[in-house]
Amino acid sequence: MRWTKLFALGLVVIMTAVVAAGCGSESNKSGDMNKKIIVGLDDNFPPMGFKDESNEIVGFDIDLAKEASKRLGREVEFKAIDWSSKEAELKSGRVDILWNGLDITEKRKENMLFSDPYMDNRQIIFVKKGNTDIKDEASMAGKAIGTQSASSAEEYMDGSLFFKEKVKEVKKYSDFVSAFMDLENGRIDAVVGDEITGRYYMSKHPDSLEAVDVAIGPVSTFGIGFAKENQSLRDDVQKVLNEMKADGTIAKISEKWFGKDITKK
Numbered sequence: 001m002r003w004t005k006l007f008a009l010g011l012v013v014i015m016t017a018v019v020a021a022g023c024g025s026e027s028n029k030s031g032d033m034n035k036k037i038i039v040g041l042d043d044n045f046p047p048m049g050f051k052d053e054s055n056e057i058v059g060f061d062i063d064l065a066k067e068a069s070k071r072l073g074r075e076v077e078f079k080a081i082d083w084s085s086k087e088a089e090l091k092s093g094r095v096d097i098l099w100n101g102l103d104i105t106e107k108r109k110e111n112m113l114f115s116d117p118y119m120d121n122r123q124i125i126f127v128k129k130g131n132t133d134i135k136d137e138a139s140m141a142g143k144a145i146g147t148q149s150a151s152s153a154e155e156y157m158d159g160s161l162f163f164k165e166k167v168k169e170v171k172k173y174s175d176f177v178s179a180f181m182d183l184e185n186g187r188i189d190a191v192v193g194d195e196i197t198g199r200y201y202m203s204k205h206p207d208s209l210e211a212v213d214v215a216i217g218p219v220s221t222f223g224i225g226f227a228k229e230n231q232s233l234r235d236d237v238q239k240v241l242n243e244m245k246a247d248g249t250i251a252k253i254s255e256k257w258f259g260k261d262i263t264k265k
Contacts, residue, residue, distance in 0.1 A: 036076060037076045037097060038076075039077065039099045042080070043057055046177070047200045048060050060254070083100075083175070086102075090227050101222055103121060104220065104223040113228060115241065118263055121195060122220070123153045123193060124193075125137075125214060126193065127209070127212060128208065128209060128210075137216055141162075141166040143168055143189035145157070145192055146173060146190070147179060148174070149172040179193065180201050
């Protein structure tokens with residue numbers, strides 16, 4: 001009798017565990033379908049993504065991501081990350097997307113999927129207002145130049161013999177805003193960086209900096225980065241982006257931040 005009761009009790013425990021496991025897997029499956037999208041970004045990269053006076057993350061890419069997520073029927077969360085570790089954040093699954101003025105490069109394509117390009121971008125020179133010494137790449141010889149770590153500008157300069165042999169120093173910062181502040185304070189002679197971010201910073205500091213309208217390195221394009229194995233999310237986001245372009249939503253967001261539509265047609 002005792003063994004019969006023990007057997008029955010064991011059977012009940014096993015069946016309960018099986019049912020619970022089945023319910024759990026179904027719940028997880030449903031959770032995956034409705035899982036929020038975690039967007040990784042450098043939150044000091046105006047006007048693409050940055051914190052405003054209220055400490056809220058705002059920007060052009062933020063507005064794009066919010067609208068795309070709404071159309072996908074999914075919540076979105078913006079997560080500030082160390083931009084120099086962005087590929088590791090994506091690969092580990094700590095973020096689902098890199099959406100923050102991310103240049104599409106052949107090197108980055110080795111480690112992530114990209115959306116179609118949605119905006120062109122140049123790396124140009126920024127100097128303190130009144131500086132007439134720096135007019136182009138060659139005139140930066142013997143100077144201290146700043147840029148952001150893990151940026152396209154850094155990648156170009158790291159591969160350039162001129163910057164390795166002729167430039168006095170290439171000082172690398174965690175973000176471009178810090179580099180521009182050092183430029184304003186005379187700690188460096190110039191900044192090489194994203195034209196879009198630099199010109200936005202200049203618009204807020206019109207009496208301190210100016211741009212040297214010369215491209216440094218190749219013209220690049222912005223895209224959205226996804227993990228290599230996340231083709232389905234990439235395709236879903238691209239689909240709604242195409243819809244946003246067709247109905248004029250992207251153009252309106254661009255006009256809000258740049259005063260005109262500067263996105264790729």
